[in-house]
Amino acid sequence: MGYKTIVGLEIHVELMTKTKIFCSCTNEFGGEANTHCCPICLGLPGGIPQLNSRVLEYGIKAGLAFNCDIARKTKMDRKNYFYSDLVKGYQISQDDLPLCSNGYIEIELEDGTKKIRLERIHIEEDTGKSVHTETGDTLLDYNRAGVPLIEIVTRPDMNSAEEARLFLEKLRATLKYIEVSDCKMEEGSLRCDININVVDEGTGNRTNITEIKNLNSFRAAVKAMEYEEERHISLLKKGENTVKETRRWDEVQGQTIVMREKGGVADYRYAVDGDILPIEISDEWIKDIEDSLPELPHHKKERFIREYELDEYEAGVLTQSRDIALFFEETLKYIDDTKLVSNWIMGDVLRRLNDEEREIESLNFGAKDLADLLSLIRDGKINNNTGKKVLRDMFETGKDPKTIVKEKGLIQISDEGELEGVIEKVLDENEQSIIDYKNGKDRAIGYLMGQIMKATRGKANPQLVNKMLTEMLKNR
Numbered sequence: 001m002g003y004k005t006i007v008g009l010e011i012h013v014e015l016m017t018k019t020k021i022f023c024s025c026t027n028e029f030g031g032e033a034n035t036h037c038c039p040i041c042l043g044l045p046g047g048i049p050q051l052n053s054r055v056l057e058y059g060i061k062a063g064l065a066f067n068c069d070i071a072r073k074t075k076m077d078r079k080n081y082f083y084s085d086l087v088k089g090y091q092i093s094q095d096d097l098p099l100c101s102n103g104y105i106e107i108e109l110e111d112g113t114k115k116i117r118l119e120r121i122h123i124e125e126d127t128g129k130s131v132h133t134e135t136g137d138t139l140l141d142y143n144r145a146g147v148p149l150i151e152i153v154t155r156p157d158m159n160s161a162e163e164a165r166l167f168l169e170k171l172r173a174t175l176k177y178i179e180v181s182d183c184k185m186e187e188g189s190l191r192c193d194i195n196i197n198v199v200d201e202g203t204g205n206r207t208n209i210t211e212i213k214n215l216n217s218f219r220a221a222v223k224a225m226e227y228e229e230e231r232h233i234s235l236l237k238k239g240e241n242t243v244k245e246t247r248r249w250d251e252v253q254g255q256t257i258v259m260r261e262k263g264g265v266a267d268y269r270y271a272v273d274g275d276i277l278p279i280e281i282s283d284e285w286i287k288d289i290e291d292s293l294p295e296l297p298h299h300k301k302e303r304f305i306r307e308y309e310l311d312e313y314e315a316g317v318l319t320q321s322r323d324i325a326l327f328f329e330e331t332l333k334y335i336d337d338t339k340l341v342s343n344w345i346m347g348d349v350l351r352r353l354n355d356e357e358r359e360i361e362s363l364n365f366g367a368k369d370l371a372d373l374l375s376l377i378r379d380g381k382i383n384n385n386t387g388k389k390v391l392r393d394m395f396e397t398g399k400d401p402k403t404i405v406k407e408k409g410l411i412q413i414s415d416e417g418e419l420e421g422v423i424e425k426v427l428d429e430n431e432q433s434i435i436d437y438k439n440g441k442d443r444a445i446g447y448l449m450g451q452i453m454k455a456t457r458g459k460a461n462p463q464l465v466n467k468m469l470t471e472m473l474k475n476r
């Protein structure tokens, strides 16, 4: 008997509509404070909100992608609470009739697929933003007030930080695939709150749920969950319990910190928003939206396995984001060699992007450039190691590979006459290695290869050198 961790998530996602949810103000991120505002999103008396139908469309898209039931009749409600960034004193959200309900997302675990159920997805407006200055003042920026959101609420179906991470990755990838959000956590367009507690499977005792807020990356979310898991278990071991409270993750201290204690359930005095008519959604509209959905990640993965003869793992890596999949297929348009392209993208390209925590969209070279580089390698113009160096240059300068190879004089030496001279010279200078080789020490050949590559500044054709070297050693 052990301890079982229980995790549920609430995720707020800003939608990429052109305008806000109830007015025609721009939905662009940033901008000078309080310039993307009008009487409606500032909640001034007399402003009448009008629902942007794109918000419904994007919400339905997400619902369909996550296998939800879509409501045919729904409404907008006022959620009352007081906070300075909430202009009207209430937020327009959805209470008992959410747009989407009963969905699920599948995650891949070592022992198979697991379904994480979604309780609901509803649409609502974002609030303004408080900016705390160094002098202790709080300034308010209402550019974000009225930005459309979907809130996705899961069932408590995840049992570890790792499962929650896999869920979030899948959620984000899918939302980007269907182009309803850019999901940039650093800009706040994807925000996640975690509810976590632990059950002692022996005694059945369970801790009170802790809510963790203000996570700005998946990595922080995982660390916060692992920290809380430990904390809950150690309290259970002492026969104690957690306090029902909200905590935040402190990256510097590497721990969660209490923000506030949670009393009973807050009374938001939900009431129908009298300014917005009840919403009716037709079957035809849902059908149209369904038909417009692009290929979803799991379908793309299956197609990649079929069409490009990739294995399960490779197809998973290459379809983890829509942009990686696009880059892969785009590169293949210029060079017809699936194995070579998939190896380089999964290897040197993605490894470096991961190390630098960057997305593939941020590359400063295109699919055609990568294809050109791979053609140079495949055609024997440069060797594999030189190819890696050229790719590093492409990452840094954005120059095309042919220019880099030309400027740096990296063309591979495949001229037998030229190579023969170099090999002769290296052999002359390394009598001992020849003796070692004759005495059956295979390592000697590796050393000689190294010396030849050094003498040609890495440009020698390695297969050719290997062949010639073996021949020439026989005659010594």
Ligand SMILES: [Zn+2]
Pocket (backbone or CB within 6 Å): 020, 023, 024, 025, 036, 037, 038, 039, 040, 041, 042, 146
């Ligand atoms: Zn406005």
